[in-house]
Amino acid sequence: MKTLILMRHAKSAWDAGQISDHNRPLSDRGRETAPAMGQWLKAQKLKPDLVLCSTATRVSETLALLQPNLPPETQVKSLEALYMALPREILTVLAKVKEKDKVETLMVIGHNPGIGSLAHWLAGQGDKRALERMKEKFPTGAIAVIDFDISSWRDLDGEQGNLRQFMTPRELAKE
Numbered sequence: 765m766k767t768l769i770l771m772r773h774a775k776s777a778w779d780a781g782q783i784s785d786h787n788r789p790l791s792d793r794g795r796e797t798a799p800a801m802g803q804w805l806k807a808q809k810l811k812p813d814l815v816l817c818s819t820a821t822r823v824s825e826t827l828a829l830l831q832p833n834l835p836p837e838t839q840v841k842s843l844e845a846l847y848m849a850l851p852r853e854i855l856t857v858l859a860k861v862k863e864k865d866k867v868e869t870l871m872v873i874g875h876n877p878g879i880g881s882l883a884h885w886l887a888g889q890g891d892k893r894a895l896e897r898m899k900e901k902f903p904t905g906a907i908a909v910i911d912f913d914i915s916s917w918r919d920l921d922g923e924q925g926n927l928r929q930f931m932t933p934r935e936l937a938k939e
Contacts, residue, residue, distance in 0.1 A: 766912045768858075768925070769805070769812055769871040770883045774798040774829070774933075775904040776822040786847065790825045797905045797933035798826045802833035804936055808929065810909060812871035814839045816857060818846040823873050826905075830873075846874050851882035859918035870917065876902055883908040883927075886920065890927025898930045905933040 774794035790798065812834065817823045819842045827840065845857050854872060861867050872879070880902025887895060887910050898908055910925035 765868070766914050766917065767810070767869040767928075768886070768910045768912065768920075769810060769869065770879050770908045770910070771801070771826070771871065771873045772876055772879045772902055772904055772906050773818070773820070773823045773826045773873060774801070786819070787821045789821050790829075794822070794826070794904065795829065797936075798829035799832070800936055801905055801907060801931070801933060802830035804931055805830065805907070806833040808909070810869065811835050812838055812869045813867045814841070814861065814865070815871045815873065816841050816843055816846060817873040818842070818849070818875060819844050820847050820875070823875070827873055846872065848875050849878045851878055851885055854878055854882050855920060858920060861917040863916055867917070880906075883910065883930075885922050886910055886912075886925040887927035888923025888925060890925075891930075894927055894930040897932075898927065903932050903934070907931050 774797050775791045776788045776794060777791040815838060817827050843857060845853060861870060883902060884899050908930050909928040911928050912925050
């Protein structure tokens with residue numbers, strides 16, 4: 765059994781001046797919601813063994829705000845290949861996670877449309893309402909938790925996952 769946590773980076777600042785997309789930072793709202801999403805992960809007892817994330821500034825900042833709520837032994841790898849990656853490219857990165865590393869829970873922090881499309885493609889079962897919400901929109905800061913009955917990350921395939929949870933910052937604020 766494997767658990768994949770897919771997160772879209774928190775809200776970024778579009779008014780950050782003349783900087784590249786890669787270097788765009790989080791907005792004030794993003795800096796507020798990212799720690800709350802980290803607290804939600806901790807409350808759900810979701811403990812990634814490994815976090816793979818894009819090298820974009822907004823992703824690095826999101827991760828930094830989540831980290832106080834992650835186990836201290838959680839490994840983190842920033843990968844250029846995840847910057848604006850499409851689902852197939854994300855799957856290629858996941859397939860390289862070695863079985864010997866004993867990664868049972870893997871978290872990926874990245875960008876749309878790749879993260880949202882991948883979550884929708886992988887989650888074939890789960891709460892119908894949550895699946896519909898996720899299909900409709902995968903907003904900034906959202907997290908999808910998908911369980912798989914597989915033994916290796918390279919065995920991931922479409923619609924074989926069970927969507928355990930889908931949470932957005934807006935829904936979390938209502939709780």
